[in-house]
Amino acid sequence: MHDLLEEMGCEIVRQECMKEPGKRSRLWRYEDVCHVLNHNTATEAVESIIVRWPHSNNVVELNMAFVKMTELRLLRVHSYYLPAKHPMVDENQYEDLKFLSGKLSCLFWPNCPLKFLSSKFNPENLVDLDMQYSRVEHLWKGTKPLEKLKVINLKGSQLEETPDFTKARNLEKLILDGCTSLSEVHPSIWALEKLVLLDLSWCYRLQTISSISCMKSLETLNLSFCSNIEKFPEILEVREKLSKLCLRGTSMKELPRSINNLTGLVTLNLECCRELEMLPSSIVQLKSLKFLCLSGCSKLEAFPKNVENMEGLKELCLDETSVRELCPSIFFLQNLERLSLEQCTKLHSIPSSIHMRSLRNLNLSGCSNLERFPEIPEVMENLSELYVDGTGIAELPSSIKNFTGLVTLNMKGCKRFKVLPSSIHMRSLQALNLSGCSNLMNFPMILEVMENLSELHLDWFVYSTKFEKPTELDSFLDSTTSNNLTEHEGYIHDHRTFTIQHLQQLPHVSGIAIKELPSVIYNLTGIVTLTLRYSKGFKSLTSRICQLKSLNYLSLSGCTEFEVFPDIVENMERLASLDLDETSIRELPQSIERLQGLVSLNLKNCKNLVYLPDSICNLLSLEWLTLSGCSKLSKLPEDLLYLKRLDVKGTGKKQRYFSTLGELAQFRSAEPLIDIAGSSMSTRRRWLMGESSRAIVPSAQGSRLSTLGDSVQSQSTVLLSVMLDEENEAMAVGETLSNLEESSYKEEEEKALAASRRGGRIWGCCICGARGNED
Incomplete structure (x- = not known):
């Protein structure tokens, strides 16, 4: 209308x-x-x-x-x-x-x-x-x-x-x-x-600003990054309407004592005022102030005491300041929701009075001189995020159990940290990061079920002592992973077999020094993601992998000593993505056809791969097959009817990749993927324009192949261009064109390049050659 x-x-x-x-x-x-x-x-x-x-x-x-x-x-x-x-x-x-x-x-x-x-x-x-x-x-x-x-x-x-x-x-x-x-x-x-x-x-x-006393209606004054302004004028009269004052990046050394006349001020932003050395004591009289940012004020050494009147403050940011301690009166900021002291490297203590009832986020990341976290005498049910990563803390107090609403606890890189209290069993905890805590000696017995724990990060974690009893680790895993643990990173010990029903994700067991997957893993029947990327010593995987019925993604990328992929003795319908790139496998088993849900198979740079079984053609869901860098592979099965992308850069025979492309001409996609990565612009142009190349033209209605000089039977015919590899005379198959006119070539080239810039997914077939010459 x-x-x-x-x-x-x-x-x-x-x-x-x-x-x-x-x-x-x-x-x-x-x-x-x-x-x-x-x-x-x-x-x-x-x-x-x-x-x-x-x-x-x-x-x-x-x-x-x-x-x-x-x-x-x-x-x-x-x-x-x-x-x-x-x-x-x-x-x-x-x-x-x-x-x-x-x-x-x-x-x-x-x-x-x-x-x-x-x-x-x-x-x-x-x-x-x-x-x-x-x-x-x-x-x-x-x-x-x-x-x-x-x-x-x-x-x-x-x-x-x-x-x-x-x-x-x-x-x-x-x-x-x-x-x-x-x-x-x-x-x-x-x-x-x-x-x-x-x-x-x-x-x-x-360089200067005049008095704002006459600006009775002013609500927002923004002087951010006026780097030559060194002084803010005195506020001679009470101004109730000014609610937002932004002085970020100015050269002010101090604020006027009359700042308390801005009685309606809600936001005061002094971020990156690197010359600011002190705050006037009158600032604590700003009862309406909710957001105060002093981050980056590197010369600021102290926050005012007696903050009782700042009852409305909700967010206080003191990141990268020279503050050494917080005064006990901070307890009176009962409406404070976020307190951030990130990278305050001179901070050496925080008071136990920090237990403000509304506090949700406490960030002490990078406070390297902070060696002790205080005892918290009262329950803090609203605190959901605690970041103490990169601090000098050696232990957490047992009173951490009072953080009953804690969701995230980050202690990454606390190199002096030795002991986790057994009281760490907060029911609400979802993410626990102990990465890089190299002095952590053991993991506590979990006395209560941590039913919401979904992420446990233990990468770079080295146990100085093993669990004394197998039941200790079992108790921990039973109490966490059986209740929807979705991530577990770190060092794996092969303990006795046990079953965990609901583990969904074990994504980053990357770089660990194990030779085979612990038998316990095969009982994680709810696991969705399993990766052992770049575990250089990893050698074998058993057919028990079929027990992981929920497995959706399996990655053994970079496991250079892995040589044999196991027989698939049962159907694995949910496995959609399998990464075996940079492994040492020579072939895939005939039983690979049991992976009926497989969509993507990555065998890139498998230098020893010589054979793909014909049964791979029975994978009706397979759309992406990556074989680039498989230099010993000389034959490709003919009946890959359902592929939408095939990447074989740097493979196979010296004269031609394969004796026949067979049914590749019958790809269902109407828009073959254009993949000319590694070619110079001049090579792309010669390729698209058909110079020094042959072309294979599969008919849309059949599998007849013709050369570039053949007549095109239909406007719907798909043209696949072929380029000779300079090193091994391999072929490259790629572009979709509707006719052979020069204008059409240019139009399609522009479309291809535009699609490449967008990073979009264009379905099709690509059999690419080596790099072309640079112009």
């Missing part, structure tokens, strides 16, 4: 003057606007222009463009952005406007090429001015009637000075973010009583 109404409205406007668009009240078609401006056919009938204007065709005589448009009220020009140094941009090709209608109420022209608006422009009716990322340096000279003006957005423009805003009494938003040429602002700005938003961020040439 909306489209119909729009079309009807457009037709009504066209009927105003069918032959001459300059006599219509509204213009929106680029062609019509170009005609009016280039032929000077505009009339006073034009009231509105809304047009998308490609910059490449933007060169028109703008200086006289609007002289006859005396009734123009709306001007919206959407033009494409080009940087000032772009070769298509000549900064001197546009002259100033001679005239701009005084009735104009909305001027929207981002990326405008003009440096100045008309000196005769009377903005008495202007309400909204948006010229962000434009080349405008000056708006107008002198004092202008600006009573109706409410919004100015010159973000990213080349503005050098602001106009006199004395008469802009109703201005509400002034956005000058990123005006890097602006060195000062007109003093009248600081007297705008109705201004709500003032954004001067990234105006790094600004």
Whole structure:
């Protein structure tokens, strides 16, 4: 309905003057606007222009463009952005406007090429001015009637000075973010009583700001990364409406003591104020403050004491400061939800009074001098995330059991950490990371079922003593993995056999020094993912792997001593992806056909692989087969009917890969995959254009093959291009083309390259050769 109404409205406007668009009240078609401006056919009938204007065709005589448009009220020009140094941009090709209608109420022209608006422009009716990322340096000279003006957005423009805003009494938003040429602002700005938003961020040439005492309506003041501003003015009167003050990246050494007059302040951001040395004690009187960020204030050594009045504070960030300790009065911040002291390398203690009832996230990551975590005397049911990774903590207190709502505990890289308390059995714990805790001697008995634990990270974990009794490890695994443990990383010992029903994922048993999979693993009947990537000593896998009925992904990538893939004695319908790349297998068993759900088989760089069984053709779900780098493989089964991608770069015989491609011509995909990775642009072009190559053309209705010179029987015929390998004269099969005309080649090449840039998945067959020569 909306489209119909729009079309009807457009037709009504066209009927105003069918032959001459300059006599219509509204213009929106680029062609019509170009005609009016280039032929000077505009009339006073034009009231509105809304047009998308490609910059490449933007060169028109703008200086006289609007002289006859005396009734123009709306001007919206959407033009494409080009940087000032772009070769298509000549900064001197546009002259100033001679005239701009005084009735104009909305001027929207981002990326405008003009440096100045008309000196005769009377903005008495202007309400909204948006010229962000434009080349405008000056708006107008002198004092202008600006009573109706409410919004100015010159973000990213080349503005050098602001106009006199004395008469802009109703201005509400002034956005000058990123005006890097602006060195000062007109003093009248600081007297705008109705201004709500003032954004001067990234105006790094600004050096001073005046008092904001007269800005009674101001709610947001952003001076972020005005790196030359060293001092914030005193707040002489109480300002209740200013709620957000951003001073990130400034050079301020201190805040004024009168900061407490900002009684409505909710957010104070002082991030990366690297010269800030102290906070005024009056800051603790900001009762409305909810978010205080001091991260990156590297010279700040202390946080104020007696914070009782900061009852509204919810988030306190002190990352990368020089704070040495927190005062006990932090307990009074009972509404604090997040406390972050990440990388506070001088922090040596935190008080036991840190048990604020609302605290959800406590981050002490990288506090390398923090050696002790305090006893927590009371239950903290809301604390869900505790990060103490990279600290000097040697042990956790037994009172950690009071963190009854803890979901994530990260102790990664705590090299001095030795003992986990047995009280670690929090029911809510989902993720426990002990990676790199090289001094951890043992794992505690788990006295209660940890029914929600889903991630256990033990990589780089080395036991200094083994479990004294097999039942200790069994107890731990029974109490965790039997209740939906989805990840288990780390060192595996071959303990006695036991059954765990619901383990879903064992993804990163990577790089471990085991020769065979512990028998216990075969009883993890709920496992979904099993990887032993780059376990160099791993040699064998038994047929018991078939017991893992839920297994979806199996990776033995990089297990260079793995030589024999076991017989599949039972159907494994859920195994969809099998990675055997960079192993030493010589062949796959005939029973591979029992992997009926297999979609992807990766045998890349299996240098010893010489044979693929014909039974692989019975894998009706197999779509991706990767054989690149299998240099001894010289034969491929003929009946791979369901493949959608075949990658055999660097395989096989010297003259041709295979004696026949057989039924590969009957691939179901209508859009074969284009995979020319490793070829230079010149090689791709010769390949696509058919130079120095043969072509195999499988018919869409049959398996007949023809050469490039053969006639093409149907528009739906699929053309597969073949390129000779310089080293071993192998072939490469790839591109889909609908005909043999040069224009079609170019079109398809562009599509291929565009698809490659998008990283999209285009189904098909690719049998690629080696790298081509670089031009």
